[in-house]
Amino acid sequence: MIGQTQKPIEEILEYLKDNEKIVVVGCGGCATVFHTGGEQEVKEMAEKLSKAGKKVLAGIAPPFGEFTCYAPWSKSRLNQYRKEIEESDAILMLSCGDGVQVVRELILEEEFNITKPIYPGTNPIGHMGGGPTLFKEKCQQCGECELGKFAGICPLTQCAKGLLNGPCGGTNNGKCEVDPERDCAWVKIYERLKALDMLEKMNEIVEPKDWSKMTRPRQIEVAPLELK
Ligand code: SF4
Ligand code: SF4
Numbered sequence: 001m002i003g004q005t006q007k008p009i010e011e012i013l014e015y016l017k018d019n020e021k022i023v024v025v026g027c028g029g030c031a032t033v034f035h036t037g038g039e040q041e042v043k044e045m046a047e048k049l050s051k052a053g054k055k056v057l058a059g060i061a062p063p064f065g066e067f068t069c070y071a072p073w074s075k076s077r078l079n080q081y082r083k084e085i086e087e088s089d090a091i092l093m094l095s096c097g098d099g100v101q102v103v104r105e106l107i108l109e110e111e112f113n114i115t116k117p118i119y120p121g122t123n124p125i126g127h128m129g130g131g132p133t134l135f136k137e138k139c140q141q142c143g144e145c146e147l148g149k150f151a152g153i154c155p156l157t158q159c160a161k162g163l164l165n166g167p168c169g170g171t172n173n174g175k176c177e178v179d180p181e182r183d184c185a186w187v188k189i190y191e192r193l194k195a196l197d198m199l200e201k202m203n204e205i206v207e208p209k210d211w212s213k214m215t216r217p218r219q220i221e222v223a224p225l226e227l228k
Contacts (some may be wrong), residue, residue, distance in 0.1 A: 001030040002096040003121030003128040003135050007121055009048050012096040013117040019089035022049055024059045024121075024219065025103060026225065027095035029067035033131065036122040037094025038064070045094060045121065057084040068099035071106045078107050090189055096124040139191035149206055151192035151195065156209070163208040 015023060024045050031037030049056050058081045061092040066073045078085060085091065091108070093100040097120060104118045113135050128135040139145075140157050146164075147154055156162045160178035167186035170177025174187045 001033055001128060001131075002124050004031060004034045004036045004097070004122040004124045005095055006036040006045045006094070006185050007123055008203075009052075012045075012119070012121055013049075016049070016054065016090055016092065019117065020091055021055045021057050022084050023051070023057050023088040024092045025062040025068065025078070025099075026059075027066075027068035027099050028062035028064045029069065029095075029099075029218060030121065031068070031095045032100070034135075034153065036124075037061075037068075037099075042093055045092070050093075057088050068093075068095045069102050069184065071102050072224070074099075074103055074107050075111055076101055076104065082112060085112065085116075085143055086114060088116065090119060091121050092121050096122060109176045136142070141214075142209065143218065144210060146206070149201065149204065150189050151196060151201070153185060153189045153192060155185045158188070164209065164215075166202065184193055199206065 015122050017190070026037035026039070026042040028038070032039070033043070035041060039061040042059045042089055046056040046059040060077065062068060062073065062077050066077065068074050068077075078168070085108070093101065093103060093104075100118060100120050108114050108116055108118065115204055117180055126137050127139060127141060128137045129139075130136050139154055142156055146156075155164055159167075160176055160182070161168055163186065166188075167184060171184040172180070174184055176182045176184045190199075190202065193201050
């Protein structure tokens with residue numbers, strides 16, 4: 001999931017200072033889980049904007065499970081509000097940056113053929129897993145997963161220095177020297193390899209990461225899902 005926090009209302013109002021008629025769009029995916037753009041947050045944002053003198057033409061809150069970054073869903077949902085979107089001065093997106101840009105490019109520009117300001121209402125902080133309340137960053141989508149070499153623990157992400165060939169000299173009682181509150185990733189890898197009776201893997205030299213796999217922007221093509 002894309003971890004995210006909501007932007008302060010002051011920042012949002014600064015974005016919208018020249019716009020009166022606003023459409024607020026949330027997301028039934030990560031933004032609902034992180035309480036930045038679910039049904040409740042879209043309603044609350046609409047109220048805050050109204051109090052600040054804006055005219056909210058629509059507050060669109062897709063149900064849980066309907067991801068705004070997935071264009072087929074966004075198209076079908078936003079088409080129901082096409083009139084309000086066309087009449088608005090700006091769109092406020094309570095979703096991650098993927099959602100903002102999918103709606104801008106694939107819905108507003110390509111589907112509706114309109115050019116209109118669109119603003120982010122959240123600060124995405126990366127891909128993370130967990131829940132229901134605590135989420136942690138585990139993977140940075142490096143493009144070539146090497147978890148098989150590290151007992152299923154990603155040192156690129158879990159180690160503060162991203163070390164791939166064992167710990168630095170600063171590990172102390174199982175904790176990381178960069179942040180003593182955090183476990184040293186390499187101690188965890190060692191303990192798990194030991195439990196798996198695979199400690200010999202600690203002696204294998206891991207080649208430098210092929211960062212060309214992270215050249216951005218990346219893209220991928222897949223067969224379409226059949227939506228029910
Ligand atoms: S190696 Fe780490 S960063 Fe790369 S894909 Fe696997 S878990 Fe993600
Ligand atoms: S103490 Fe462990 S987790 Fe921290 S930087 Fe060194 S090897 Fe990485």
